[in-house]
Amino acid sequence: MANYTSEASESPDESRRRAENYAPHLNATVWFLTAISAIFLGLRVFVKVWRKRRVRCDDCILVLGWIALAVSTAMITLCTTFGLGRHGRYIRPEDLSNLLMTSYFAGFASTLAVIWSKTSFAVTLLNISEGTTRKVVWFVLISANVVLGLNATLQFVQCWPPSRAWHPGAPGKCWLGIERVRAYNIFVAAYSGATDIVLALLPWKIIGHMKIRKKEKYGALFAMSMGVFAGITSFLKITSLGAIGNVDLITMVNLFIFGTAEGATTIIAASVPILRALLHRQEAPP
Template sequence: MDDYGPRLNVTIWSLTGVAALFLALRIYCKVWRGRPVRWEDAVLVASWFALATSCGLLSVITTIGYGKHNADIPPENFTSILLVSYIAGFFSILAACWSKISFAITLLRIVTTHRPKVFLWFIIVSVNLVLGASATIHFAQCWPTERLWNPHSPGSCWPRPVVIHYNIFVAAYSGFMDIVLALIPWAIVWDAAISKREKLSALFATSMGIL
């Protein structure tokens, strides 16, 4: 009997731990240098807690069969697994949305010209709209909502291809925005009056979003 639950737990908590390390180093460096902790830091902390909540919920349902083949999951656990997995997915969307907004706000403090500021505001608004719509559709695709985790209950859902295609678009747009946000600092840092070594260090740090 295959059970991918333990492997899932190791993977998601390893990645969440790495994110926590980078977040802690960011806050520590700001405090150590006497720099204020700003709104973008609060948004990033909220993003990490949303990610940790999603991982925690997934870990909970691995104890009742999540990660096993459907035939190996007790039938009475299916409803709980579906319900908790939808909630975990919602928090995962929030984490992705807030992390991008946090970095965009950080870049807004750095850029000094008009066009990049307008473009960053476009990113903030569009990410909110696209991922916000995804979070809404996550639960609104069925009515009553209970039909999401209880397929035998009365009601109706949107056509499955519509939801799948929009989710594919959201994933592609989210990934593209990660790349764009990682590349914007190149135009800012490359012309800065600092050494080449400092430029490369700053560009490496700000381009981590591509990963």
């Protein structure tokens, strides 16, 4: 709710809090992350076309992941026009519902970006794995989609009618309390990070036994292990999940930054191995 106290009668500390606005910082950060991931994805597709390689299922899924990330970033920018980046008490009441509704859609799109980019890398691994390793990849792929997919869905079914979530005073009921929602999001972030690390380590088993030059082998392993950074980003996101249910909406800034970083890092991590493989092979099967 907005504070209508006269600005002339405010204390210096109150005036400072009223003037705080992290919207420019938020917009610059999320668009930078989205642009960097777009560059890596664009290079991946360009190099494939340049080397006359087929665009496969994993490429298409990754493109969908980036589109979801871009939609999320655009929705975050829309949120800033409703006051996101400022302390909650200084956001106009007529803007609050629009901000909350837009933030739910931004979070939904952000989760889709993570799901699809993670799926893309898993599909890539399925193309080069076999036996037990292939079963592990399938388990990670299916379980990550279920866990993250449920998290995305819960944003719109935790209250009935769904609009009750962004109209706190409207008639309706929320069957999940804030503490449960926050706890599940912590679990999701931890599980997502763990799956990133598992997918990043599996290439050591797949490529480790191949009879290729050590320099080429370690270069490929390093490139395919970039997912570790996506996992670290997901774990760091846990520190910002206290924003869920927090009445001071300025805390959502870090949550959106880490959410965008998670999707962008996963897209980059999924693009680097393909870029390296294509640029370091003079001849490769179509």
